[in-house]
Amino acid sequence: MEMVVVAPPAPGKVEDLKRRFFATPLQALLSLMSLAIMAFVVWKLLDWAVFSAVFTTSGGPEACQAAAGACWSVIAARWRIILFGLYPFEEQWRSALACVAVVVMTVLSCIPAFWTGRRIALVWGAGTALYYVLMKGGVLGLSYVGEEAWGGLALTLFIFVTTCLIGFPLAVCLALLRRSELPWISRTTALIIDGVRSLPLISILFTFAIVLPFALPQWLVGDKLYRVILGSALFFSAYQAEIVRGGMQGVPAGQEEAAMALGMSYWQRISRILLPQAMRNALPATINQFVISFKETSLVVIVGFFEILASGNAAYGTGEWRFAYVEVYAFIAFIYFIFVFSLSRYGAFLERRMSVGER
Amino acid sequence: MNPGKASGPAVRIENLDKHYGTFHALRKVNLSVGRGERIVVCGPSGSGKSTVIRCINRLEQHDGGRITVLGTELNDDVANIDGIRREVGMVFQHFNLFPHMTVLENCMIAPMIVRKLPRTEAETTARRYLEKVRIPEQAMKFPGQLSGGQQQRVAIARALCMQPQIMLFDEPTSALDPEMISEVLDVMVTLASDGMTMICVTHEMGFARRVADRVVFMDGGEIVEEAPPEEFFTSCRNDRTRQFLSQILGH
Ligand SMILES: Nc1ncnc2c1ncn2[C@@H]1O[C@H](COP(=O)(O)OP(=O)(O)OP(=O)(O)O)[C@@H](O)[C@H]1O
Ligand SMILES: [Mg+2]
Numbered sequence: 011m012e013m014v015v016v017a018p019p020a021p022g023k024v025e026d027l028k029r030r031f032f033a034t035p036l037q038a039l040l041s042l043m044s045l046a047i048m049a050f051v052v053w054k055l056l057d058w059a060v061f062s063a064v065f066t067t068s069g070g071p072e073a074c075q076a077a078a079g080a081c082w083s084v085i086a087a088r089w090r091i092i093l094f095g096l097y098p099f100e101e102q103w104r105s106a107l108a109c110v111a112v113v114v115m116t117v118l119s120c121i122p123a124f125w126t127g128r129r130i131a132l133v134w135g136a137g138t139a140l141y142y143v144l145m146k147g148g149v150l151g152l153s154y155v156g157e158e159a160w161g162g163l164a165l166t167l168f169i170f171v172t173t174c175l176i177g178f179p180l181a182v183c184l185a186l187l188r189r190s191e192l193p194w195i196s197r198t199t200a201l202i203i204d205g206v207r208s209l210p211l212i213s214i215l216f217t218f219a220i221v222l223p224f225a226l227p228q229w230l231v232g233d234k235l236y237r238v239i240l241g242s243a244l245f246f247s248a249y250q251a252e253i254v255r256g257g258m259q260g261v262p263a264g265q266e267e268a269a270m271a272l273g274m275s276y277w278q279r280i281s282r283i284l285l286p287q288a289m290r291n292a293l294p295a296t297i298n299q300f301v302i303s304f305k306e307t308s309l310v311v312i313v314g315f316f317e318i319l320a321s322g323n324a325a326y327g328t329g330e331w332r333f334a335y336v337e338v339y340a341f342i343a344f345i346y347f348i349f350v351f352s353l354s355r356y357g358a359f360l361e362r363r364m365s366v367g368e369r
Numbered sequence: 370m371n372p373g374k375a376s377g378p379a380v381r382i383e384n385l386d387k388h389y390g391t392f393h394a395l396r397k398v399n400l401s402v403g404r405g406e407r408i409v410v411c412g413p414s415g416s417g418k419s420t421v422i423r424c425i426n427r428l429e430q431h432d433g434g435r436i437t438v439l440g441t442e443l444n445d446d447v448a449n450i451d452g453i454r455r456e457v458g459m460v461f462q463h464f465n466l467f468p469h470m471t472v473l474e475n476c477m478i479a480p481m482i483v484r485k486l487p488r489t490e491a492e493t494t495a496r497r498y499l500e501k502v503r504i505p506e507q508a509m510k511f512p513g514q515l516s517g518g519q520q521q522r523v524a525i526a527r528a529l530c531m532q533p534q535i536m537l538f539d540e541p542t543s544a545l546d547p548e549m550i551s552e553v554l555d556v557m558v559t560l561a562s563d564g565m566t567m568i569c570v571t572h573e574m575g576f577a578r579r580v581a582d583r584v585v586f587m588d589g590g591e592i593v594e595e596a597p598p599e600e601f602f603t604s605c606r607n608d609r610t611r612q613f614l615s616q617i618l619g620h
Binding site for chain 2: 283
């Protein structure tokens, strides 16, 4: 006969709870009151979001507005605008595939097995090329869609990823230049970094999108989208450069001396000894910077791009769904959360991985 | 340039001068080290010992005099500097192992990227030298997981993996607990008996007696005295040397 052993509740836990929250009558009262408030809030939220909510579009906006809970029908009716913006309706599968391409590219380049120069270049090259061809078309029988029609999540992801792809190497270069032994190089770099950091992102985006075309020769202007990406990459790199520099300062001078004494060249010392250790030091702040940049992509709306937040505005702003803005924003917040949360979890994974051998 | 093929002394230092800002750290230092010779450099703190040996592989730049290493003069020519650094190994007081690499990788990286050795060959060499410094079983650990004495032995193995012709030691045992000093010194004695050219800054006078061909005493940025160990310890001529010796041997 088999014995089923039911583990008694760990005595330590109950004791611990008692000691922490119910030590005195006053403390017990406060604990119970907080518990009641939390339960109330959670119940209200659940009731609004799930139990009394409307999920189908069958009743139309009117039935939905009459309901006591959330009107998720607006998402069911308008998700394509939120995710793809003004992209032509029949071609939106391309935009969806392009999103997938960017996400796959990002995930692949997060996997340590891809961290060799050739593989990472391959992944990024293929990813961005695929995105560009899918979105823009004009080849392979895909109809042409200009950058001004790109929008929604597809645009947000593209701006974020390209900002990081251009901004990160630029940041490393700036950080290296800033610690140059030649004063005129390090001072000039410091001036550039501090100059960019002292400007608000909005003014940089505005300058790159609107003002730059007047200053540049026609053949150099390019599409507004790429100018905006360059501006935001510049802004990103100025902050990230300081983060990388901080990481470098945490690497003892003896490390470079040891590498020099072994005969390593400047670039070998930088790439094999200094940067790996500096990036490990700078990792938490770097992930933070990535998260901030992801959210700052929403600022491109001021130069006329419909990234996901602006598309959301358009999704409820057209009349019949006007009342359902909370649901739309909740949905967009959820999408932001998914990306930002994965990013932080990935940061935590990297920290664990890199802390091997540290003591 | 082809260091090592030329004949003559391993290191020749003539009228070496070095300033840190306005501070005159080395004053007209002259020293010649033959191939296979073992030199011990000692002297009070701040006397310029580290500065001298760091000038030999150009971790510091001298501003007067000449340094010739394996027949090549050290100047601003980067190719010369890199060539010399390949042939001159260095062991530091604080080990300076690369903390983000395993012990084995620490020993393999320079042979692979500087000497362009294939991975398998670099690994064989690395394991051979780890064996030689008596820690083959630690190959897969990270430096942070080793004791100070073990780390310093890895540092010696790392330098040896480049198959240098000259080894520089800058107080290799002064950051170690007393019980670990001998394990490092033992390795250095073995190395000396293999005929390696060694320049060691150390205050381990037992080691100096045992292996040094010459002991050099520095004070105030100058070489004050230079003699074979038995003569150095028994009949040194200079007051400063005598005072220094009584301080470190005195109790
Ligand atoms: N980077 C530097 N900048 C300024 N002064 C320095 C620098 N390095 C060394 N010095 C000075 O040069 C002198 C010689 O230094 P060095 O490190 O060669 O002494 P040392 O004999 O090795 O002493 P120790 O036994 O303490 O290691 C010291 O007075 C020191 O203060
Ligand atoms: Mg010293």
